[in-house]
Amino acid sequence: MxxxxxxxxxxxxxxxxxxxxxxxxxxxxxxxxxxxxxxxxxxxxxxxxxxxxxxxxxxxxxxxxxxxxxxxxxxxxxxxxxxxxxxxxxxxxxxxxxxxxxxxxxxxxxxxxxxxxxxxxxxxxxxxxxxxxxxxxxxxxxxxxxxxxxxxxxxxxxxxxxxxxxxxxxxxxQVIPQVIRPDLVVRRAPPTLAVTAIVDASGDPRGAGVAADVTARLTDGFAHIDTIRVVAPRVAESASRAEPAALSRASSDYELRGELQRAGRSWVLRARLIRPATGEIQAVATVSVDAHMPDPQLQQSRLAAGVGHPLARRLNESLEAGSQSAAASAGRTKVVIEQATAAINQTSRERFGMAQTMLEGALAAEPDNVDLAVALAALQMRGIQMVWYTPDEAAAAEAQAGAALERALAAKPNAIAVLETQCRFLSATNRFVESLVSCARAASLDPWNGLALYLIGLGQLHLGRFEDALATFRQADQFDTPAVSRWTWRLGAGWAQLMLGRGDDAVPWIEQSIAITPGTGRSHMLLAAALQQAGRTDEARAAMQEGLRLRPGTTAKTVAPPTRNASPLFVEGATRLITLMVAAGLPEQ
Missing domain, CATH: 1.10.10.10 (Winged helix-like DNA-binding domain superfamily/Winged helix DNA-binding domain)
Known part of the structure; x- marks a missing residue:
């Protein structure tokens, strides 16, 4: 039909x-x-x-x-x-x-x-x-x-x-048809994850309530992932503390257990992903948040996201096991990717070059390694978005990344890292409607994925949906994971506020982003626009001078974002921002 x-x-x-x-x-x-x-x-x-x-x-x-x-x-x-x-x-x-x-x-x-x-x-x-x-x-x-x-x-x-x-x-x-429709073929049921109730070991009177809330948030988050089935905590009136684990062990492929503790001024949540049949620990995650945070909802959201994000990714890796990379090289691959990511955490053109050289060298030694190819493609997309390539280099990087992603999607269609990179690729190549679909798929496999949420917000910005984008960036900030991407959604929130004409509201978001990653230059120029819009002209000029020091030779023409496939609302807003930057000292030519 x-x-x-x-x-x-x-x-x-x-x-x-x-x-x-x-x-x-x-x-x-x-x-x-x-x-x-x-x-x-x-x-x-x-x-x-x-x-x-x-x-x-x-x-x-x-x-x-x-x-x-x-x-x-x-x-x-x-x-x-x-x-x-x-x-x-x-x-x-x-x-x-x-x-x-x-x-x-x-x-x-x-x-x-x-x-x-x-x-x-x-x-x-x-x-x-x-x-x-x-x-x-x-x-x-x-x-x-x-x-x-x-x-x-x-x-x-x-x-x-x-x-x-x-x-x-x-x-x-009067005969049974010989052709069987694919959608009627019996398929293997997805693996089951049992989320057991977080144990309150804090000794704090508020601990039981916090543990229950975090358990509910983790259960809801993992239930959002359509590649697994989730068994919610089971609490019987006469059950012992160990009974939920015993009940889930009999039928679940994975089990999530955790304990909430107090350490000084902080709540500390430790969680483990376990194979119940063997008792093997697949992953361990720990997060701490300020116990005196004024917003308890934000506190509990960050506790759940702090363990949910790494465990969701580890679960995804486990389900996507059997990639073309040999098991023996998987550890080395992970180390190289983590080192490359660390090299660009404090983003600058030089660190970007170091990371690219590192990944290209590793891929030359293992040309069929899907994970390395995807990591390099992700880096190349960052280079395009940060305008760290010449036009010819950008075109070559786009073609190389596109080919690598096509192979990766065929090999690992549900891998979070692959979907994230495809999302970034579509965003960097101005295919914003498609990027929203791909980014949403990545977020559906890891509901606490701040990077995917940032890219969704970026797409919404370019489509002129400024309020939606601001809400998405704020949601990413509520989760605050992963830490390596924290500066992006805070910069995005400032950008969205600017597009809405709220310079005063934009300033603290952009300043927080710069405090995390001070070397981009473009962030300082965006801050200059926000300060100029807020009427703080002297500070705006100082911010623009710092931006020009980090990115010498930048002009109004070279800093303007690409407008292909962008909404007229976005183009109009971007033009206003360039005007503010010029007023703060950005050369027009």
Missing amino acids: MLYFCGCRLDLDRAELHRPDAGVVKLRPKTFEILRLLVQNAGRVLRKQELMEAVWPDVHVGDDNLFQCIREIRAALGDDTRQTVKLVSGRGYLFTAEVTVAADAPALRPAAPAPAEPTLPEVAPTTGGTPEPAADRPSGRAQTPPAKTRLRRPAAVAAGVAVGAVVALAAAT
């Missing part, structure tokens, strides 16, 4: 969304299922709870899971105005586009009348319709245009046509 709307085609058999301008858009299974439900119920408000119960049956998940799917759908459809997938306040979501339904082949008719069934008088016949216009016909193999009908009761139509075809085939042939 095919569903057509807004120039798009939803292929229910292959679980694919086809767009006329972008080919097949890859959606993760849960997101596709939400889109299918919305489209098949076009014109009817679907309650949030109704959607969540349909897509996550018998699994406890938070509202964020649904919100993330809706964001991915809007990005995939280019629904920047939120008018196609519309939030009906207090009720749910409404798919507003007109939908038509078609089959790939003429409907099969039974040899004898089928048993009487309730009729659907408002649905037009599914044969003899008007062929779709050539301009709207999806690309692909040549075929007779399928019959179509306007979809008024979509769920009933889709189910009725599918069941009718099966009944007709059985009546006509």
